Amino acid sequence: MAYLSIKTSKLKRSSLLLIPFAALILLLYLVPNLWGSYARILLFTILLYVTLAVSYDVVGGLLGYLYLGHGLFFGLGAYITALALKHGQPLPLALLLGASLVFPVAAFLSLPLFRLHGAVFALATLGLLLLGGQLASNLPDLTGGAAGLSLPPNTNPMLTYSLALLLTLAAVLMHWLLCSSSLGLQLNSIQENEDMAESIGINCIKAKRLALIISAIPAAMAGGLHAREISFVIPAEAFGLENSLAPLLMCLLFRPGTTWGPLLGALTLSTAQELIWTTVPSFRLSLYGILLIFIGMQRAKRS
Amino acid sequence: MDFSSFIQLLLSGLLLGGIYAMVAVGLALCFGVLGLLNLAHGAFLVLAGFVFQAVQGFWPTGTLVSFIMVPLFFAGLGWLTFRCFLQSSLKRSPRDFLVPALLITLGLSFILEEGTLTLWDRSMAGLVSQFATIRWGQIYLSGNRLVVLILMLAISAVLQIWLTRTDSGRRLRALSQEPTGATLVGISLTQETAIAFAMATALAAMAGLFYVTLFTVSPHLGLPLTLKALFIVVISGSGSLTRPLAGGLALGTLETMLAAPFGAHWANFLSIGLLLAFLCWRPQGLFATKRETNIG
Numbered sequence: 001m002a003y004l005s006i007k008t009s010k011l012k013r014s015s016l017l018l019i020p021f022a023a024l025i026l027l028l029y030l031v032p033n034l035w036g037s038y039a040r041i042l043l044f045t046i047l048l049y050v051t052l053a054v055s056y057d058v059v060g061g062l063l064g065y066l067y068l069g070h071g072l073f074f075g076l077g078a079y080i081t082a083l084a085l086k087h088g089q090p091l092p093l094a095l096l097l098g099a100s101l102v103f104p105v106a107a108f109l110s111l112p113l114f115r116l117h118g119a120v121f122a123l124a125t126l127g128l129l130l131l132g133g134q135l136a137s138n139l140p141d142l143t144g145g146a147a148g149l150s151l152p153p154n155t156n157p158m159l160t161y162s163l164a165l166l167l168t169l170a171a172v173l174m175h176w177l178l179c180s181s182s183l184g185l186q187l188n189s190i191q192e193n194e195d196m197a198e199s200i201g202i203n204c205i206k207a208k209r210l211a212l213i214i215s216a217i218p219a220a221m222a223g224g225l226h227a228r229e230i231s232f233v234i235p236a237e238a239f240g241l242e243n244s245l246a247p248l249l250m251c252l253l254f255r256p257g258t259t260w261g262p263l264l265g266a267l268t269l270s271t272a273q274e275l276i277w278t279t280v281p282s283f284r285l286s287l288y289g290i291l292l293i294f295i296g297m298q299r300a301k302r303s
Numbered sequence: 304m305d306f307s308s309f310i311q312l313l314l315s316g317l318l319l320g321g322i323y324a325m326v327a328v329g330l331a332l333c334f335g336v337l338g339l340l341n342l343a344h345g346a347f348l349v350l351a352g353f354v355f356q357a358v359q360g361f362w363p364t365g366t367l368v369s370f371i372m373v374p375l376f377f378a379g380l381g382w383l384t385f386r387c388f389l390q391s392s393l394k395r396s397p398r399d400f401l402v403p404a405l406l407i408t409l410g411l412s413f414i415l416e417e418g419t420l421t422l423w424d425r426s427m428a429g430l431v432s433q434f435a436t437i438r439w440g441q442i443y444l445s446g447n448r449l450v451v452l453i454l455m456l457a458i459s460a461v462l463q464i465w466l467t468r469t470d471s472g473r474r475l476r477a478l479s480q481e482p483t484g485a486t487l488v489g490i491s492l493t494q495e496t497a498i499a500f501a502m503a504t505a506l507a508a509m510a511g512l513f514y515v516t517l518f519t520v521s522p523h524l525g526l527p528l529t530l531k532a533l534f535i536v537v538i539s540g541s542g543s544l545t546r547p548l549a550g551g552l553a554l555g556t557l558e559t560m561l562a563a564p565f566g567a568h569w570a571n572f573l574s575i576g577l578l579l580a581f582l583c584w585r586p587q588g589l590f591a592t593k594r595e596t597n598i599g
Contacts, residue, residue: 066402112583119340119401120586123533127579130527134572241526245409285417292410293388300392300403 025169032161042274044161044229047168048222049246049270053262054168054175055218056247058211061256062184064191066118069125070219071243072132076102077220078227078238079136082149091159091228098224099217106216110209117194126244133239148234151227164225171218176259178214187211188257219247245288246270252295307441312559318448320555321455322514326532327539327547328459329506335479335541336499338400339389340533342408344507345525346415351377351511352520353423370512374505381504384411385497412525419522451513458509459548466544475499479541527575534578538585554578 028047032040052070059067077098084094109128116124137146144150154160178184186207189197198204223243227233247262250269255261269291276283326344333339351373358369388407392400437444466472474495477485486492514520532547535554539546554574562570 066405112580115583116586119405120537120582122402122405123340123530123537124579124582127530127534127575127582130530131572131575131579134568134575138568138572282417282421285413285420289410289413289417292406292413294410296403296406296410297388297392299406300400 025165028165029162032158037157040157040161041229044164044225045274046267046270047164048226049250050263050266051164051168051171051218051222052243052247053250053266054171054259055215055222057175057251057256057259057262058178058187058215060248060251061258061262062178062187062191063208063211064257066122066248067125068122068241068244068248069113069128070215070247071239071241071245072125072129073102073106073216073219074223074226074243075129075132075136075235075238076105077223078233079143079149079223080220081224082151082227082233083142085151085228086149091156091163094228095163095221095224098220102216102220103213106213107209110212113212114205114208126241129239129241129244133235136235136239143233143235146235148232151231151233154228154231157229160225160228164222167218167221167225172259172263174214174218175262179257179259183207183210191257242288245292246273249288249291249295252299253291310442312563313556314442314444314448316556316559317552318452318517318555319559320552321452322510322517322551323528323532323535323555324548324551325455325458325506325510325513326528327535327551328462328544329503329510330529330532330536331539331541331544331547332499332503332506334536335543336475337389337496338541339404339500340401340408340536341500341503342405342526342529342533343384343411343415344408344503344532345527345529346412346419347377347381347504347507347525348511348514348528349520349522349525350415350419351508352515353419353522355512355515356520357423373512374508377508378501378505381507382497382501384504385500389500390493390497412529416522416525423522447516451516455513458506459544462506463544471495471498527571531575531578534575534582538578538581540587 028043031043052074056067056070059065059070077095080098080101081091081094084097085091089097113121113124113128136143139145140147186197186202189200189202190204190207194204223238227238246269247266250265251262253261253265253269273287276287326348330341330344333341333344354376355369355373358373359366362369388411389404392403392407436446437449466476474485474490475498477488478490478492478495482492511520531554532551535550536547539550557577558570558574561573565573
């Protein structure tokens, strides 16, 4: 009963927020029409980062695992969507295809992965990301190899942007509902103490596998939208480490395991990136490096 | 495949394996003593390769001196890195330290990689051959490679002797086996672990020198190399340097053997895939008994 009351009170409180929320969405939708394509591209990037950060948080925040494989699903989604688009499919269908193909991949990979914990889990997911990149460059007939895959030009950029807005909304809403759902609470209790969670009857493996799948699908769709937006996919970028690290940092920067934490992290970091990379382009990786060291040292002191 | 090409492959496999083994031994030293999986190891290796090349560039006759000076310099760099970033977190038990340490060392590897990229933006080819090629029937072995192989074996032997026969090596082993007990009898945890980290970085630098002698080194090489070696270390379990040594040699040989029929790009894919499969099959390490798990 206590769990139910949390949920209803949360919904009641939230109905008040609905009006400013709707206004914000309308504004986001209108901005590209008012300020032109730079604003659209910038907002598109930020929206994708928000999607990635919020979906990363399901495994990295709610479950609390150090997870470096988010970019794998981003890359898979990018490639599948790009291939579907190349064969003349419309964008929404291509995105759905990406999501529905990533679903079984995530379901399958989660089985061996969750035999692992802690640092080894992190290393294994990093290994999977590298494998994904290798696979994409090793199959030149399908993916164009290391030279990549070019798509026909994007004729309807507003459609891409609207879909990104929709995806971000869906991801944030999903995360927000997940936080107070029984799965979210299960994941939290696994983070606190896995053995204890198991002993009170939580099916830990099932919960963790669900978390990975839930987190993989928005990432795949974000990858697909990214591929459409830049009309070009190469392994080094689609399966690049940055697609795993950016969401990780955005999630861990403030409060992992909440909806506003990764949201705010994504907004802060993507704005910072835009400012820094347009002025000091060679500072790309070091920014991530410094943040990683900072977060790592904070965590070491806390644990 | 005829016999002589088999031997040829085996030899190049062992050389590649020697590099893996050196990287894995350095990482195992960190893991065994500090309980630290160091993702920045490969970045140190790459940087050392580039520094060595640069020193070679304006002082071609000083090879032997730079072979000693570069690792010493990197030992200092490793010591400094440890004191600045890792030491403050070490007071916790190694088990809690593993995940934050991964974040810190990953961050370090990015900064090192970008530093290398800023100073040198292209790949570096190996040294000009300084020793004559040895020919034996159908089998060729470049003198450089032979010298490297002998040096790698010598370094492993020295390391083993240092760990088993000297006081400072014994202190390290004591710490890795029983940290509390070792601290109680007056061994300083921070001092000894700083030494271990400095040694491991020096080993990475030496591996970098050998790597640049044998192959081409590029700024992005670090992380995949480190990851493979870390997998070997985790699979071998803590508390041994011979198992990662053997694991590294085996992986290098296997990779070279696979490269002959499938091509180098698939060999790399297969070797990472195989290591991952091993890891998921026996997460507690291949040699651990059912009860002891070395990492959470």
